[in-house]
Amino acid sequence: DIQMTQSPSSLSASVGDSVTFTCRASERIRNYVNWYQQKPGKAPKLLIYAASTLHSGAPSRFSGSGSGTDFSLSISSLQPEDFASYYCLQTYNTPHTFGQGTKLEIQ
Amino acid sequence: EVQVLDSGGDLVQPGRSLRLSCTISGATFGDYSWSWVRQAPGKGLEWVGLIRSKTYGETIEYAASVKGRFTISRDDSKSIAYLQMTSLKAEDTATYYCTRQSVRGYDYDVWGQGTLVTVSS
Numbered sequence: 410d411i412q413m414t415q416s417p418s419s420l421s422a423s424v425g426d427s428v429t430f431t432c433r434a435s436e437r438i439r440n441y442v443n444w445y446q447q448k449p450g451k452a453p454k455l456l457i458y459a460a461s462t463l464h465s466g467a468p469s470r471f472s473g474s475g476s477g478t479d480f481s482l483s484i485s486s487l488q489p490e491d492f493a494s495y496y497c498l499q500t501y502n503t504p505h506t507f508g509q510g511t512k513l514e515i516q
Numbered sequence: 517e518v519q520v521l522d523s524g525g526d527l528v529q530p531g532r533s534l535r536l537s538c539t540i541s542g543a544t545f546g547d548y549s550w551s552w553v554r555q556a557p558g559k560g561l562e563w564v565g566l567i568r569s570k571t572y573g574e575t576i577e578y579a580a581s582v583k584g585r586f587t588i589s590r591d592d593s594k595s596i597a598y599l600q601m602t603s604l605k606a607e608d609t610a611t612y613y614c615t616r617q618s619v620r621g622y623d624y625d626v627w628g629q630g631t632l633v634t635v636s637s
Contacts, residue, residue: 410580443623445561452613452630453553453561458623496561500622503577505551505563 411435411499415508421516422487429483430511432497437477441501444473444482447510448493456495457482489515518543518626522614525631532604532635538597538614538628545595546570549617551624552588552599554610562610566617567597582608604635 412435422428432442440460445453455464457473460480470485484491492515497508524536538550551566565578567588576588587600597614611632615624 441622447561452627453624454627455623455625458618458620458625464623464625498561498563498624500617500624503566504579505566507561507563510560 410504411438411502411506413497413499413506413508415497415511417511418509419512419514421514423516424487424489426487427483427485428487428513429481430495430497432475432480432482432508434478434480434499434501438499438501440476441499442473442475442480443498443500444471445496445498446491446493447496453496484513487513518616520614520616520626520628522612522628522631525612525633527634527636528604529637530605530635533600533602534604534633535601536599536612536614536631536633538599540595540597540616543616543626545590546592547619550588550590550597551615551617552597553613553615553624554608555613555630556607556610559610564599564612601633604633606635609633609635 414433442460444457447453456467456471461473472483495511519541521539528534549568552564565588567576585603589598611630613630614628616626618625
């Protein structure tokens, strides 16, 4: 199974800051990585697919990059509604696997 | 607009069975592959399994943690996907989400609201 190691597990930041989360795959997975935002009690929302393509409706301050084994999600100019948990997901092989998640908190 | 409604969650005793349903409206259900993802209270997301569309042979894959106990099926005529869970354990306690694999093949783009399964005596 492909392991997705996501870091950090938590991050404190302020409105207006820029942040970056990373996911490392245990083997090469081309660009089969997606990023999701989840708020408490809600279903995950797709932000980025195919490593770097912004999903329709996701704000342009979100961006993704990477290929192979190393991937990142960046948020520029944090807004109050961005404080949530974020997960990467690989869909290169089954079982599809999520990273452990990053909880983004207000500093 | 596509809508996904997850239902069937309940409080059940260990060892019992439960069936979850995922009802879709606003999309051609049969064209897509559908997956189940769960989230234990306070924990991260865990992929449970998927059922591919008829185009891809309606093949089914499971996570090791549920293989042999859970069964995914679909009824394209009713636009419903199912998750039959047997021999339930306390560690199966979670919110279960149904989600659609997009036609791009990379991602899950539409999600249900989730349904809570609690396994406890």
